[in-house]
Amino acid sequence: MSGLSAWFLSLGGWVMPVMFCGILLYSGAKKVDVMAAFLEGAGEGLRTALELIPALAALLCAVGLLRASGALELLVKVLEPGARMLGIPEEVLPLALMRPVSGSGSLAMLREVLEKYGADSLAGRTASVMYCCGDTAFYVIPVYCGAVKISDSRYALPAALIGCLAGTVCSAWIVRAFF
Numbered sequence: 001m002s003g004l005s006a007w008f009l010s011l012g013g014w015v016m017p018v019m020f021c022g023i024l025l026y027s028g029a030k031k032v033d034v035m036a037a038f039l040e041g042a043g044e045g046l047r048t049a050l051e052l053i054p055a056l057a058a059l060l061c062a063v064g065l066l067r068a069s070g071a072l073e074l075l076v077k078v079l080e081p082g083a084r085m086l087g088i089p090e091e092v093l094p095l096a097l098m099r100p101v102s103g104s105g106s107l108a109m110l111r112e113v114l115e116k117y118g119a120d121s122l123a124g125r126t127a128s129v130m131y132c133c134g135d136t137a138f139y140v141i142p143v144y145c146g147a148v149k150i151s152d153s154r155y156a157l158p159a160a161l162i163g164c165l166a167g168t169v170c171s172a173w174i175v176r177a178f179f
Contacts, residue, residue: 048147055142062138063102072097088172091116091123092130099130100137100164107131126175133167135160 027034066072076093083093091113099106113127137160145153 052143052146055146056139059102059139059142063098063105066098066101067105086169086172087176088168089123089126092127092172095127095130096164096168099134099168100161101139103136103139106136122175122179125179126172129171129175130168133171134164137161137164 024034027037072094075097076090079093079097080090083090083096088096095106095109095113098109110127110131114124117123119125119128137157141153141156141160145151145156
């Protein structure tokens with residue numbers, strides 16, 4: 001390891017303590033009651049978490065139903081010709097469909113692809129890049145919109161799904177271009 005890399009790594013251990021002390025010093029200079037501000041923020045965070053529980057429970061039920069009903073496999077069969085035209089390996093289609101819905105479900109599907117086809121296969125590399133090129137839109141939208149009290153999020157889902165599609169297609173193209 002070079003001297004500069006080692007210096008940055010040793011510097012990393014000091015970031016949190018320096019920030020903590022800096023916040024305490026700044027709040028002391030501004031005469032802010034740090035404990036009261038912390039308790040107020042923590043209470044607000046707990047209230048927000050309680051408001052989000054119904055949306056998260058519904059999402060978990062939907063993911064369970066999607067996998068148990070066989071609807072995911074049916075959807076994969078329907079989308080295979082289009083995916084083939086776009087250059088997306090058919091082995092990663094279940095991951096591409098699950099990624100916008102569930103982070104843990106898509107992680108399990110990534111693991112299945114890597115175990116079945118190997119990490120150095122086209123499917124394994126595409127699945128790895130694809131997993132990193134998207135987000136769980138059906139989770140993020142209710143959580144973020146609920147946290148900031150946005151009631152009209154009609155354009156958020158189509159925009160997020162277009163982003164997921166772009167990430168899926170581009171991940172397949174990038175893997176083919178570089179490997």
